[in-house]
Amino acid sequence: MQNIDTLIHTRWIVPIIPRNQVLENYSLAIDHEKIIDLLPTEDANKKYSAKNTIDRKQHVVMPGLINTHAHTPMNLLRGLADDLQLMDWLQNHIWPAEGKILCPESIYDGSMLAIAEMLRSGTTCFNDHYFYPNDTARASIDASMRASLGLWVGNAPTGWAKDADECLEKAASEYANRPDSKLISYMLAPHSPYITNDGSLLKTKKFADDNNLRIHIHLHETQAEIDIDLKNYGKRPMQRFNELGLLNERLIAVHMVHLTDDEIALCAEKKVHVSHNPESNLKLASGFAPIVKLLNAGVNVCLGTDGAASNNDLDMFGELQTAALIAKGYNQDPTVLDAITTLEMATINGAKALGLEKEIGSIEIGKYADIIAIDFDHIFTQPVYNPISHLVYAMNRMQVSDVWVAGKHLLNHGEFVNLDVKEVIAKANAWAEKI
Amino acid sequence: MQNIDTLIHTRWIVPIIPRNQVLENYSLAIDHEKIIDLLPTEDANKKYSAKNTIDRKQHVVMPGLINTHAHTPMNLLRGLADDLQLMDWLQNHIWPAEGKILCPESIYDGSMLAIAEMLRSGTTCFNDHYFYPNDTARASIDASMRASLGLWVGNAPTGWAKDADECLEKAASEYANRPDSKLISYMLAPHSPYITNDGSLLKTKKFADDNNLRIHIHLHETQAEIDIDLKNYGKRPMQRFNELGLLNERLIAVHMVHLTDDEIALCAEKKVHVSHNPESNLKLASGFAPIVKLLNAGVNVCLGTDGAASNNDLDMFGELQTAALIAKGYNQDPTVLDAITTLEMATINGAKALGLEKEIGSIEIGKYADIIAIDFDHIFTQPVYNPISHLVYAMNRMQVSDVWVAGKHLLNHGEFVNLDVKEVIAKANAWAEKI
Numbered sequence: 129m130q131n132i133d134t135l136i137h138t139r140w141i142v143p144i145i146p147r148n149q150v151l152e153n154y155s156l157a158i159d160h161e162k163i164i165d166l167l168p169t170e171d172a173n174k175k176y177s178a179k180n181t182i183d184r185k186q187h188v189v190m191p192g193l194i195n196t197h198a199h200t201p202m203n204l205l206r207g208l209a210d211d212l213q214l215m216d217w218l219q220n221h222i223w224p225a226e227g228k229i230l231c232p233e234s235i236y237d238g239s240m241l242a243i244a245e246m247l248r249s250g251t252t253c254f255n256d257h258y259f260y261p262n263d264t265a266r267a268s269i270d271a272s273m274r275a276s277l278g279l280w281v282g283n284a285p286t287g288w289a290k291d292a293d294e295c296l297e298k299a300a301s302e303y304a305n306r307p308d309s310k311l312i313s314y315m316l317a318p319h320s321p322y323i324t325n326d327g328s329l330l331k332t333k334k335f336a337d338d339n340n341l342r343i344h345i346h347l348h349e350t351q352a353e354i355d356i357d358l359k360n361y362g363k364r365p366m367q368r369f370n371e372l373g374l375l376n377e378r379l380i381a382v383h384m385v386h387l388t389d390d391e392i393a394l395c396a397e398k399k400v401h402v403s404h405n406p407e408s409n410l411k412l413a414s415g416f417a418p419i420v421k422l423l424n425a426g427v428n429v430c431l432g433t434d435g436a437a438s439n440n441d442l443d444m445f446g447e448l449q450t451a452a453l454i455a456k457g458y459n460q461d462p463t464v465l466d467a468i469t470t471l472e473m474a475t476i477n478g479a480k481a482l483g484l485e486k487e488i489g490s491i492e493i494g495k496y497a498d499i500i501a502i503d504f505d506h507i508f509t510q511p512v513y514n515p516i517s518h519l520v521y522a523m524n525r526m527q528v529s530d531v532w533v534a535g536k537h538l539l540n541h542g543e544f545v546n547l548d549v550k551e552v553i554a555k556a557n558a559w560a561e562k563i
Numbered sequence: 564m565q566n567i568d569t570l571i572h573t574r575w576i577v578p579i580i581p582r583n584q585v586l587e588n589y590s591l592a593i594d595h596e597k598i599i600d601l602l603p604t605e606d607a608n609k610k611y612s613a614k615n616t617i618d619r620k621q622h623v624v625m626p627g628l629i630n631t632h633a634h635t636p637m638n639l640l641r642g643l644a645d646d647l648q649l650m651d652w653l654q655n656h657i658w659p660a661e662g663k664i665l666c667p668e669s670i671y672d673g674s675m676l677a678i679a680e681m682l683r684s685g686t687t688c689f690n691d692h693y694f695y696p697n698d699t700a701r702a703s704i705d706a707s708m709r710a711s712l713g714l715w716v717g718n719a720p721t722g723w724a725k726d727a728d729e730c731l732e733k734a735a736s737e738y739a740n741r742p743d744s745k746l747i748s749y750m751l752a753p754h755s756p757y758i759t760n761d762g763s764l765l766k767t768k769k770f771a772d773d774n775n776l777r778i779h780i781h782l783h784e785t786q787a788e789i790d791i792d793l794k795n796y797g798k799r800p801m802q803r804f805n806e807l808g809l810l811n812e813r814l815i816a817v818h819m820v821h822l823t824d825d826e827i828a829l830c831a832e833k834k835v836h837v838s839h840n841p842e843s844n845l846k847l848a849s850g851f852a853p854i855v856k857l858l859n860a861g862v863n864v865c866l867g868t869d870g871a872a873s874n875n876d877l878d879m880f881g882e883l884q885t886a887a888l889i890a891k892g893y894n895q896d897p898t899v900l901d902a903i904t905t906l907e908m909a910t911i912n913g914a915k916a917l918g919l920e921k922e923i924g925s926i927e928i929g930k931y932a933d934i935i936a937i938d939f940d941h942i943f944t945q946p947v948y949n950p951i952s953h954l955v956y957a958m959n960r961m962q963v964s965d966v967w968v969a970g971k972h973l974l975n976h977g978e979f980v981n982l983d984v985k986e987v988i989a990k991a992n993a994w995a996e997k998i
Contacts, residue, residue: 206948439956511994560947
């Protein structure tokens with residue numbers, strides 16, 4: 129018998145790799161943060177002796193979901209304003225509210241509210257895009273969640289910096305003072321084509337290249353954004369980015385709603401990662417991203433929630449259901465974006481976008497044990513003909529019963545092991561009262 | 564002090580009528596199945612002495628949701644087949660499975676599985692469209708849920724009847740033997756333009772008129788359906804129905820995805836009720852119903868889930884979020900289908916469609932106490948700036964903590980008061996094993 133940390137026995141494992149596989153009556157062995165084995169429960173009981181043995185007999189175990197586009201501190205603004213035109217919403221509601229509370233403490237508390245929501249919902253890793261990244265990192269480390277933090281760059285004055293040069297100084301300082309944690313990684317996070325000019329983008333690219341970091345940016349979200357570049361530069365953002373050398377396998381382009389067929393081909397050729405945020409695109413009326421065309425062209429498409437101010441939840445299971453449904457309606461074809469393809473977008477494709485595909489995104493031996501269990505013994509998911517179908521079309525995120533990140537048990541039978549939710553909510557409400 | 568059955572103290576009441584109102588720190592008084600008062604909690608404690616006093620201090624209390632299009636027994640087929648073309652799905656998967664198990668007992672057990680799911684999710688009334696309606700009625704009465712049952716009519720042979728005439732005989736027999744319950748009402752339920760010919764429709768209309776019943780039918784769901792009528796009758800279904808005298812305030816037309824502007828005006832003129840089923844329309848790739856145009860024309864638009872085989876959940880809160888989001892995306896306008904309009908569709912508009920607007924659909928004195936409480940003290944719905952926003956854009960159906968139908972407490976702090984969920988699931992699985 130081999131001594132290990134954790135042995136999880138479950139009804140179904142959906143490892144994501146190999147594709148479309150459901151392993152029944154299987155067990156997962158975890159030791160020193162990593163997945164070390166995946167085998168029939170019968171064999172597992174003979175081979176391993178675990179410090180923690182977990183029985184989840186009516187559950188699905190799968191990789192934790194990866195949210196590739198978030199603005200976690202904006203959870204403090206959830207439901208502040210809805211059903212408005214984009215500029216009315218931003219200028220008259222969101223920006224003034226942000227201005228009232230922006231500081232390291234509000235960032236920490238808002239991020240923690242989002243982190244609690246994401247962990248409760250089966251998300252084990254997020255890719256953030258906001259100010260004070262090291263304070264979000266601090267919250268993530270305190271909650272033992274995995275995160276990729278964005279170093280924000282924009283030419284507009286904000287509560288964070290007066291211009292792009294100060295943004296780049298702050299980016300350098302945040303990056304130099306980054307926490308030493310295997311859970312945390314960084315990207316450059318220029319805001320968008322319309323708030324980041326060519327000079328800033330080139331400096332951002334140099335910073336990224338010098339430090340071997342990726343770039344995470346909003347791109348082709350609205351027609352208005354494209355019109356601005358056509359007016360200012362005489363070209364669409366994608367063409368401008370191509371000429372600046374930004375289109376490559378280290379770019380995560382978020383939204384990508386408005387794309388020509390040539391631009392889709394260019395994404396594929398340059399290996400750009402596309403983060404699809406369907407609910408935000410609907411709520412802000414940005415439109416329907418051409419996800420099926422992107423996938424068919426070979427582009428790596430992953431999923432994100434966007435911020436809670438424009439969604440208004442950080443529910444990756446809801447997001448993947450919406451992605452699958454609207455792809456069918458938009459393409460007038462019920463066979464597109466089938467259940468397993470959608471699950472891949474929310475797991476392994478997200479890992480690829482973050483450059484973490486050797487570490488997370490599937491249940492494979494040697495990867496970190498970033499995994500979740502979902503209780504299917506529930507009125508919403510019975511009977512069970514095909515667990516993969518229920519993961520996309522039927523289950524509710526409250527059925528996520530357990531979450532592990534790097535082998536650490538964070539959610540147990542639906543309850544947080546360490547995180548004090550009442551305190552997290554109380555702190556969030558103290559900020560809300562100031563708005 | 565006046566002695567009453569139940570007094571509910573809560574943080575927020577959203578009565579739906581008057582429109583867009585949020586009453587804070589209010590109480591609801593219930594006696595003999597009905598709402599008898601709605602007043603500040605301070606006053607309620609002085610005025611009423613209740614057998615049951617319910618404190619729900621961080622909750623929203625609102626009318627129960629009304630699901631205007633369901634096929635409840637099809638919950639037994641949830642997730643059996645997905646991501647297929649409509650005819651492949653029906654002919655090779657759904658119809659053969661139905662054929663294997665169709666009988667009064669499977670109808671009762673499948674309906675009970677759906678009823679449990681709907682009650683757990685805050686739905687207090689449903690409008691069903693399936694075979695063996697009195698067995699679904701029996702399940703609904705046993706669960707104390709309100710329901711409108713469809714008397715099925717179609718020209719195709721089914722496990723229920725060999726032709727439309729036998730359907731009409733069975734409709735007469737079911738209706739004659741209907742249970743005596745204030746919770747239960749009936750409609751005629753011809754299937755669709757393509758499975759119900761003119762003769763059957765006229766006989767169905769006569770039955771409905773003779774018994775003062777409404778008609779509940781699938782209409783203009785797909786372009787293929789319209790093409791069939793153009794080929795067989797030389798006219799679109801709406802025109803054919805108009806000529807048959809079927810378009811009036813007693814018709815609930817389900818789906819209505821493909822409509823010309825003239826047909827939208829005709830719906831308004833004839834006061835046809837439209838049941839919008841957005842998730843089913845997306846999953847089956849039927850398309851995007853022109854809901855904003857219908858509402859602007861003055862049509863009463865309500866909401867439905869369709870059956871679990873094509874959705875795959877009976878989550879009216881999910882459905883109303885999807886309705887609001889896709890309307891914005893489809894119309895390229897974030898201001899359309901705002902939160903309160905969407906909530907009206909799921910409540911009072913549903914009551915109007917069923918002809919029950921004097922009895923249910925809002926929290927008004929004299930109406931039945933068909934109400935629900937939702938726990939907002941939850942990581943998904945904090946902070947709270949506007950409760951109506953969270954009801955549409957943020958809350959999860961598992962936050963529904965309490966359900967009353969006609970003043971009877973059916974769900975208490977998230978637990979069923981009488982219904983044995985384990986037994987319901989076990990019976991459903993016994994049928995699933997036969998498929």
